[in-house]
Each structure stands twice: as structure tokens, then as C-alpha cells.
Amino acid sequence: MPTSAPSSKPLQGFQYARDQFEELTDLALKHAKKLGAADAGAEVSEGAGLSVSVRKGELENVERNRDKSLGVTVYLGNKRGNASTSDFSVAAVRQTVQAAYDIARYTAEDPFASLPDEQDVADTWTDLDLFHPWAINSEEALQIALACEAAAFATSKKINNSEGAGVSAQQSHFFAAHMRGGQTGKPGIFSGGYASSRHSLSVAPIAGKGANMQRDHWYSSTRAPEELASPQAIGRYAAERTLARLNGRKIATxxxxxxxxxxxxxxxxxxxxxxxxxxxxxxxxxxxxxxxxxxxxxxxxxxxxxxxxxxxxxxxxxxxxxxxxxxxxxxxxxxxxxxxxxxxxxxxxxxxxxxxxxxxxxxxxxxxxxxxxxxxxxxxxxxxxxxxxxxxxxxxxxxxxxxxxxxxxxxxxxxxxxxxxxxxxxxxxxxxxxxxxxxxxxxxxxxxxxxxxxxxxxxxxxxxxx
Incomplete structure (x- = not known):
């Protein structure tokens, strides 16, 4: 298992902590065992983010997303059932496990449906530095998107329109665990999870008029916000790509x-x-x-x-x-x-x-x-x-x-x-x-x-x- 202990406090930007996710998976697996399943799997996840878009110097959209999910898979021999919920209450978790169990009871046999072989299961790993939260608010994101689009317009007077520019800051984390033969937390029985992030900045300028109208775009996408290309560089390059497409021709086959x-x-x-x-x-x-x-x-x-x-x-x-x-x-x-x-x-x-x-x-x-x-x-x-x-x-x-x-x-x-x-x-x-x-x-x-x-x-x- 990872060397770091599970956190009792939520990571930046999340509502749930790692140990809460562990408790939810443990609850699900114990209920599956109570119902009579020897093998099962549960995964809990949470995602959060902010997306801001602008067009022609005006705010177009602000969207905050936050979602959570618990998924359960129950195996009854070579029968498999899946169910999920976004309700983390004890009653909802048990109902979800019951639903997965009932589906497994009535589904067809599949000789290939079972947990991964024990020798293939991951048991130790190192931190791959995948989580870089971006503590950005909607006003800050708006200014970055506006600067990106403005850089495109400033490149040439021929850039006369835009499909818009956008900033997105997204992050998520999860924890998953298996039960094998009614047991959990042993070598060959998986449990683990981690947090990750993905941020982006993009713009799509338009040049020309009528039949000669052209568009192109450019973007930057990274896990760490400080590694994103500058709004000015993205806007300028997107504009240059668009301008280069003006006066396009058809060619003979x-x-x-x-x-x-x-x-x-x-x-x-x-x-x-x-x-x-x-x-x-x-x-x-x-x-x-x-x-x-x-x-x-x-x-x-x-x-x-x-x-x-x-x-x-x-x-x-x-x-x-x-x-x-x-x-x-x-x-x-x-x-x-x-x-x-x-x-x-x-x-x-x-x-x-x-x-x-x-x-x-x-x-x-x-x-x-x-x-x-x-x-x-x-x-x-x-x-x-x-x-x-x-x-x-x-x-x-x-x-x-x-x-x-x-x-x-x-x-x-x-x-x-x-x-x-x-x-x-x-x-x-x-x-x-x-x-x-x-x-x-x-x-x-x-x-x-x-x-x-x-x-x-x-x-x-x-x-x-x-």
C-alpha cells in the first residue's frame, strides 16, 4: 500500500477525506458479505471544478461542477452485478449493494467474470505527483480567458470574431477496494486510490468574412496550473493559425x-x-x-x-x-x-x-x-x-x-x-x-x-x- 497514511481531512477543494471514502467502501463490502457474496468491489469518487468561458470580450458562462459517486460490483460465482449511487447515506449504500447483488443473482453466467488474479493486483506504489489543485475563483478565471482572447484579437485586424476562450480547473480523487473470499486488506486483495488534477486554457479566433471566413484554435492543458502556457502566447498562436488559413483553395483530386x-x-x-x-x-x-x-x-x-x-x-x-x-x-x-x-x-x-x-x-x-x-x-x-x-x-x-x-x-x-x-x-x-x-x-x-x-x-x- 502507499507509504502515506490516509488523511482525516479533505484535500484542498474537496468535501470528503480519504478515510471517509475508506469507510464507505468498507461499509459496502461488509454488506455484500452479509448478503452472501464472497467477492466484491467498491469504488468511491468525488470531482470538483470550475469552467469559465468568454466571447468577444464578454462573459459567456460560469460553471461550477461537483459530483460524487459510489459504484459497487458483486460477484456470485461467475455472475456479476453492478450498481451505483450518488447518495452516501448508510441506507443508500446498502440499497446499492442490494441492487448489485440482485442483478448478479439473475444475470447470465460468464466464466471470465471475476476479480483480477491475485498475482496481478498492485500492492505498493509511489506518488506520481498527479495532484496540483488550482485555487482560482471565477473572477480570476474570467480575466485569464479575456486576456487570451484579447491577445488573439490584437494579433491582426483581420481577426474579427471569436468562438470564445475558456479556462477550466478540474480535480478529482477516488478510493477503491476489493473483497476476495470474504476478506479485505490482505496482499493480493486490492485497496487504494489517489487524487489528480487537469487544467486547461483555450481560444478559437475567427478571421475573414463570408465564404472566406476561417477559424482555428489552440490550447494548453496540464496537471499543474503554473505549467500552462501564457494567455498571450495561446491567443497569439491561435490567431496566427487562423490567419494562415485565409484564402484557402480547393485542389484537384x-x-x-x-x-x-x-x-x-x-x-x-x-x-x-x-x-x-x-x-x-x-x-x-x-x-x-x-x-x-x-x-x-x-x-x-x-x-x-x-x-x-x-x-x-x-x-x-x-x-x-x-x-x-x-x-x-x-x-x-x-x-x-x-x-x-x-x-x-x-x-x-x-x-x-x-x-x-x-x-x-x-x-x-x-x-x-x-x-x-x-x-x-x-x-x-x-x-x-x-x-x-x-x-x-x-x-x-x-x-x-x-x-x-x-x-x-x-x-x-x-x-x-x-x-x-x-x-x-x-x-x-x-x-x-x-x-x-x-x-x-x-x-x-x-x-x-x-x-x-x-x-x-x-x-x-x-x-x-x-
Whole structure:
């Protein structure tokens, strides 16, 4: 278990303390045992936050959110029942456990439904520095959002409108515990929790008029508020992105290399995770089924999944089931080294959990060919003649076949230089070919959510224009 003792006082910004959460889970598990369940799990969580948005120099919205939840899972042999409540009274907790128990009684048998195996359960871990509360009030948040939007307007007189700017300060904490064989608090029986935070600042300016109207956006998102980019920098960069899109053209339908800007490249990494996740694999709804040990990407590519980065957005000492996480290379030289599995999906596949219940952690895609000079300018040189994509629209990805088709906008590039913006186009291909056709990954690494990757150059895609 963690070395620090549970707090009897609520952390900053919360109403409940850690020991109160422990008492609630203990109450739930004891009642499950009283009803006749040998195995059960309970999780208690609380979230709180502030969001403020402005538009054209005026306050648009102030929202404070506070929520809490208790979830209970009861196992009766291989039958499982779930129930939840936002009422923390003793009577409500017992009613919730009773509801989960009744559901388990009447649900169908599932041979794979049970608690994680004892050898996989996390029992010790270190603090990953995930909690940095932001003691900001609505007036302070308002001034930051106004400054961000004002910086966008001040960049150029061509910035004449805005979809707004916003500040968000969010934090949460939870505690979860299992009961195995009627027992709790022993090795191999999970109990633990932690607090985390996520803060952001964003703006979306608009330039031009009529058919030539364009918008773009930029943002900063961190766990610690002092690490956010300045409102002035975000506003100015968002405005510059918007201005660069003015006078966009359509282009003739063609096939050409496509360079994905780094934030969009993270989406390709996300597609890989989806295609190699347990649920898609055991349902056989993925184009990368039975790919373990096979080369599915270009030989120069590696992917690392690291849950232990201090302060990382995807960091966690254990997954959603209390299974210990692990730092591992999931792709090496283009070959699949591991899937993303929960306990249930692993059992369905005849494998062992990878500690990814809830998804991937801090993912990084790298190329063994990347050089320090391969910044965006260098990647445009590698592109030579083709399309540089900076925005994607729609959800046109078929994970069963790998077919990929998205609305897009960006810039046409000749001789490694941007010559004009393009709009109203569609890019299409198949993810199998796209992954194998990644020629380069830029040194312009960008962290988008919990994924870090530079711009990605795909050697050939279909571009549908006029």
C-alpha cells in the first residue's frame, strides 16, 4: 500500500477525506458479505471544478461542477452485478449493494467474470505527483480567458470574431477496494486510490468574412496550473493559425504524400491503440487481429507505453481494476510486442492482463530515423510536394477493415515550402497501408492528451478535391 497514511481531512477543494471514502467502501463490502457474496468491489469518487468561458470580450458562462459517486460490483460465482449511487447515506449504500447483488443473482453466467488474479493486483506504489489543485475563483478565471482572447484579437485586424476562450480547473480523487473470499486488506486483495488534477486554457479566433471566413484554435492543458502556457502566447498562436488559413483553395483530386501535423498524428497513434485493444480483439472487430509478433508498421517505428512518468497526463500506478501497471514497449521495429488488455479481455483471449483496463497510459511513438533537425520545417522538406494536414473532420475510420476517410484542411506544399492553404478536401486510405507507409516522424514532438508524437509523414494517400 502507499507509504502515506490516509488523511482525516479533505484535500484542498474537496468535501470528503480519504478515510471517509475508506469507510464507505468498507461499509459496502461488509454488506455484500452479509448478503452472501464472497467477492466484491467498491469504488468511491468525488470531482470538483470550475469552467469559465468568454466571447468577444464578454462573459459567456460560469460553471461550477461537483459530483460524487459510489459504484459497487458483486460477484456470485461467475455472475456479476453492478450498481451505483450518488447518495452516501448508510441506507443508500446498502440499497446499492442490494441492487448489485440482485442483478448478479439473475444475470447470465460468464466464466471470465471475476476479480483480477491475485498475482496481478498492485500492492505498493509511489506518488506520481498527479495532484496540483488550482485555487482560482471565477473572477480570476474570467480575466485569464479575456486576456487570451484579447491577445488573439490584437494579433491582426483581420481577426474579427471569436468562438470564445475558456479556462477550466478540474480535480478529482477516488478510493477503491476489493473483497476476495470474504476478506479485505490482505496482499493480493486490492485497496487504494489517489487524487489528480487537469487544467486547461483555450481560444478559437475567427478571421475573414463570408465564404472566406476561417477559424482555428489552440490550447494548453496540464496537471499543474503554473505549467500552462501564457494567455498571450495561446491567443497569439491561435490567431496566427487562423490567419494562415485565409484564402484557402480547393485542389484537384490526386494521390500524394501527406504530412499530419503532430496533434493530428496523435490520432493515428490512438487508432493503433483502438485496433490492438482487448475488446476489439476478442470480438474480432479489428483489422489488426492476431497481430502479436507481426510487423504492422514501418520498421523504424517504436511505441512505448509508460504509466510512471511523474506528472504525466496518462500516469497511474494501477489501472481501473487495481492491477499494477507496467512500462513496456508495445511496438518494436514495427512489430507488435503487446496488446492493451484488461483482466476480462485477457481471459477471453487466453492471455494475461497488461494493466490497461481503462486504456493506454503515456504513449510515445518514435522513429529510429528521426534527427534533431527534423522539426516542422525539416518535415516539410521531406514532404517535398504534397499535403500538410492541420485539421481533420468526421469520424470516418472503420476499425474492422482499416478503411480511413476524413474531411481535411491544411496547406499545399511544393519543393518543401507551403504555397497556399487548402480546404474542402477528403483524405482516404487504409490504416494497414498508412502504418506501413510512415516514412518519417518529426522531432517536433507534441503531447496531446496522454499521447506524444511528432508530425507523421505518410508516403501516399488519396486526396479528393474538386
Amino acid at each position: 490526386t494521390e500524394c504524400p501527406v504530412l499530419f501535423e503532430s496533434p493530428l498524428a496523435a490520432g493515428l497513434l490512438g487508432a493503433y491503440v483502438q485496433a490492438t485493444s482487448g475488446g476489439a480483439l476478442y470480438r474480432k472487430t479489428t483489422f489488426l487481429g492476431q497481430s502479436l509478433g507481426k510487423r504492422v508498421m514501418a520498421r523504424h517505428l517504436d511505441i512505448m507505453d509508460d504509466p510512471f512518468i511523474v506528472g504525466g497526463k496518462g500516469s497511474s500506478p494501477f489501472d481501473n481494476e487495481g492491477v499494477r501497471t507496467q512500462r513496456r514497449k508495445v511496438l518494436s521495429a514495427g512489430k507488435v510486442q503487446g496488446y492493451f488488455l484488461s483482466t476480462y479481455s485477457a481471459r477471453k483471449l487466453g492471455m494475461r492482463t497488461t494493466g490497461n483496463a481503462g486504456g493506454s497510459h503515456n504513449l510515445t511513438l518514435t522513429s529510429r530515423l528521426t534527427q534533431p533537425g527534423d522539426d516542422l520545417k525539416g518535415m516539410l522538406k521531406k514532404l517535398g510536394r504534397g499535403l500538410f494536414v492541420t485539421e481533420l473532420m468526421g469520424q470516418g475510420v472503420n476499425y474492422v477493415t482499416g478503411d480511413y476517410s476524413r474531411g481535411a484542411s491544411g496547406y499545399w506544399v511544393e519543393n518543401g515550402e507551403i504555397v497556399y492553404p487548402v480546404q474542402e478536401i477528403t483524405i482516404a486510405g487504409n490504416l494497414k497501408d498508412m502504418f506501413q507507409g510512415i516514412d518519417a516522424v518529426g522531432a517536433d514532438a507534441y503531447n496531446y492528451g496522454a499521447k506524444t508524437v511528432g508530425s507523421i509523414l505518410v508516403n501516399r494517400m488519396k486526396v479528393a478535391g474538386s
